[in-house]
Amino acid sequence: MDIKWKNRLRVGFWAMMCTFGLSGLLVAFTFGNQYVHRDYFHTPEFRMELDQFAQYLNMFELNSITFEEKKQSLTVSEEEINDYRNGMGDITDQTNSIQSDYQFRIEEALLADNQAAADIYAAEKDKKIEDITKIFKSDEYARERIMNEKEKELKEYFKQREQYRTDYLKYKNQFQYYFQSGFSDKDYTNLSLVGDETVQDKMNPQNTLYMTSYSIPTERSLDVWLLGETFIPFTGEIAVPKGLPSSSSFMSQYHKYKQEQITLWAYAFLSVAALILCVIFGRKAIAVPSAVGRGPSYYDKLPIDVRAVFFILTSIGAIISLFFIKHQFIYVFDNPFVYGRNMFIGLVIATLFLVITLIRGKTFAAQFKNWGHLKEEWKKGLLHKAGKGVKSLFTQAKESLTDAFLNRSIGVQLLVLLISVFGLGAAAMMIDLNPGLIVVYIILLAAIGLPIVLLLIRRIGYFNRIVIKTNELAAGNLGQDLPVSGRSVLAALAEDINVLKQGVKTLQHEQAKSERLKTELITNVSHDLRTPLTSIITYIGLLKKEDVSSEDWLTYVEIIDKKSKRLKVLIDDLFEVSKMASGNAELAKERVDLVQLLQQALAEYDDMINNSSLQFRFSNPGEPVYAFVDGKKLWRVFDNLIGNILKYSLENSRVYITVQTGNHHALITFKNVTKYEIGENMDELFERFKRGDSSRHTEGSGLGLAIAKSIVDLHEGSLDIDIDGDLFKVNISLKVEETTQVHH
Structure with missing residues (x-):
């Protein structure tokens, strides 16, 4: 009995050493890269503190300028006045916008019988219109407005800058520095030199815990850019003196890092030693089942599939326990008692899981050697x-x-x-x-x-x-x-129920389709408008940061300009569709040659066609085909269709565009092979924001076909789509003049 208990204790001790070794390696692998530095002052964390101090020093001392000094140097050029006016837009548009905005408010107030509110709105409207007019008419007024805005921005900048002064003073009390200007002999330092003392007497390896050379780069920082001043470079040294009190944050971090570093690598060294011992005594551990003895008899009576699940769970439990130990180690320096206790508990639990896994695993593996016995056990599972x-x-x-x-x-x-x-x-x-x-x-x-x-x-x-x-x-x-079987009353009733059900099903299908299209419209409008708007907001936020370089600033402005134009195109298309759907669109009809108009539309895409892999084939009657149409709007139809062909056609395929006349109508056909699979419901392609590529990878607004069909319908023509597999065909039929000859 004593021998069995000794064997069990020996196995438990071996398993604990193995668990301890694995946990130590896991901890060293996870956190070791943080503690390979010589001391805290050589870590990336301290380097960030050093760079932050250099920024504050540059802001408050090296390149410092007062609010009043900068305010006196503010000027407004003619170019700035022109840019300010151009940024506001056209004076007529501004006036009309203010008129329409306040007209709606005034009418609402009058409908509510609130004359006082209407008078206030009218006064506000007149004041804004007067202000806009004075900006465009008077240079002095515009200059005063710009100057006020500049002073406001400058005041806000200095206000924000003062928020960092407390941090700067905290750093200044813990750092020693000495800098020289790149353009003058002026020195900047917080050293107190007595008599013949030099900077080297104070700042040297014997008197400092850390010392490094530092230079303020010659690039323009964000605050200097805002102030519009010439940036002066500085070179010098920054050091951490040995005489800092232990209560300072640097010394606290220094001692904390050293303690954690010693603890971590001691833990890692002991874990390696423990694993070496585990390997040395590994053969004895392999004989665990014979040393410990068979488990409880009820366990061996469990079905084999239940034992397999139990084995997997104990293995997972051992792994989870090791990761639990790792997560506790990072906090052990803050509260050694609590987290050290948690690590010990995790070590014990992981050891138990490891012992159970080893014992049951070896017993379980032994059963696989006897396939006949395994089959019998499986039948009992x-x-x-x-x-x-x-x-x-x-x-x-x-x-x-x-x-x-x-x-x-x-x-x-x-x-x-x-x-x-x-x-x-x-x-x-x-x-x-x-x-x-x-x-x-x-x-x-x-x-x-x-x-x-x-x-x-x-x-x-x-x-x-x-x-x-x-x-x-x-x-x-x-x-x-x-x-439905036979001619009985029940069969007739069943047939009537089927007819009623089909009617309900059709109604539900149409209702579901309508709801789905409405949901898709709202979703797609939100998505297509939000995408460029989100980009604009994001890059404006980046422009507000203080560390944006001139190159990045220009790049962000270009992106904002591009996304703004994209947003304008989407809004214009949406207004165009809304205007046509409401019946407010007007046509300026004139005698137009459809062949020439189509050729002009193709010429607009000449460069894109030549740069693409598509081969365009255009055929026409060889003479003009005249019709009374709105040339600009019909050109928009051709432009949308040709643009869709270039976006959605399969590479290295042919595109056929033909013009035919007959029965006092012109038939214009566009045929291409699509790169995306198109659904069977052709009617949905005319829905707003519907695209051929359902994944919405392309740049279009999804309104092209809807606009095109609306324009053709306004001309009392027809626009139909025919899909045969991947062949996409658009037929446009328009009434032509009687004098146009018939060609086939």
């Missing part, structure tokens, strides 16, 4: 028994179905009912239930659903099925059609 139970259940179901089909008509009807119940039930459950509960759903389906189905197969007849289907229709569950 829960999974095998569950499989046999499912097989028995299906056998009973098969026998019941055979009995149900003794009368073929009733059997077919019951089978349809079975498919309907399972299909609708499974679909509803899959939609409503949390995906994580799928296992529970399967268990409930097997325990409750199957017995109910067997009961229905045995007892429900044709009449009951019609009643159930009627109830389902009333509840909104359409399902499959009722089978």
Whole structure:
């Protein structure tokens, strides 16, 4: 008995050393890169502190300028006045915008019988219009406005800068510095030199914990850019003196880093030593089952699949415990008692999991050597028994179905009912239930659903099925059609129910389509407008930062300009579609040669066509084809269609554009092979914000075809789409002049 306990203690001690070694390696691998530096003053964290101090020093001392000094030097040039006016836009547009904005407010106030509010709005309107007019008419007034804005921005800048002065003073009390100007002999230092003392007497390796050369670069920093001053470079040295009090943040971090560094590498060294001992005594540990003895008899009686799951869980538990130890180590320096205790508890738990995994794993692996015994154990397992139970259940179901089909008509009807119940039930459950509960759903389906189905197969007849289907229709569950057999009253009733169901289904389909298109419109409008707007907001935020270089500033401005133009195109297209949908669009018809207009549209894309891999084939009657149309709007149709061809055509394919006349109409056809798969519902391509590439990878607004069709409809023509696989064909039919000859 004593020998068995000694063996168990030996195994437990070996497992604890192994766990300790693994945890130490995990900790060293995770945090070691933070503690490879000589001391805290050589870490990236301290370097960030040093750079921050240099920025503050440059801001408050080296390149410092007062608010009053800068305010006196502010000027406003003629170019700034012109830019200020150009940024506001056209004076007419500004005036009209103010008029329309306040007109709506005044009318609302009058409708509410609030004359006082209407008078206030009218006064505000007149004041704003007067202000805008004075800006455009008077240079002095515009200069005064710009100067006020500059002073306001300058004041805000200095106000924000003062928020950093406390941090600067904290750093200044812990750093020693000495800098020389690149353009003068002036020195900047916080050293107190007595008599003949020099900077080297104060700042040298013997008197400092850390010392480094530092230079303020010659680039323009953000604050200097805002102030509009010439940036002066400085070179010098920054040091941390040895005489700092222990309460200073640098000394606290210095001692803390040193303590953590020693602890970490001592932990790592001991863990390596522990692993070496584990390897040396590893052979004895392999004999754990014989040394410790067999586990409790009830465990060996468990099914083999349950034991396999238990083995996997103990392995996972050991790994989780090791990671728990690692996460506790990072906090052990803040509260050694609490987190050190947690590490010890984690070490004990990980050791227990490791011992159990080792014992059960070796016992479990030994069973795989005897395949005959393993097969016998598998037959006793829960999974095998569950499989046999499912097989028995299906056998009973098969026998019941055979009995149900003794009368073929009733059997077919019951089978349809079975498919309907399972299909609708499974679909509803899959939609409503949390995906994580799928296992529970399967268990409930097997325990409750199957017995109910067997009961229905045995007892429900044709009449009951019609009643159930009627109830389902009333509840909104359409399902499959009722089978109609014979000429009985029940068959006629079933046929009438089917007709009614198809009508409801059609109505629901149209309603669902309408709701879906409405949702897609709102979603796509929000997405397409938000995308450039988000970019504009993001880059404006970047411009507000203090560390933006001149090159980055120009890049951000270019991106903002590009996204602004993109946003304008989207809004213009949206207004165009809205105007046409409301019937407010007007046509300026004139006699236009459709062939020449189409050639002009193609010429606009000449460079893009030549740079693409597409081959355009254009054929026409060879003479003008005149029609009374709005040339600008019809050119917009051709422009949208050609642009779509260039975006969505398959590379290295041909594009055919033809113009034919006949029966007093001109037929203009565009044919191309698409690179994206197009859905079967062609009508949806005319919906707003609908694109051929459903993933919305392209830059278009999705309004092109909707605008084109609206324009053609205004001309009392027709625009149709024909899709054959990947072949995309657009046919435009327009009425032409009587004098135009007929060509085929």
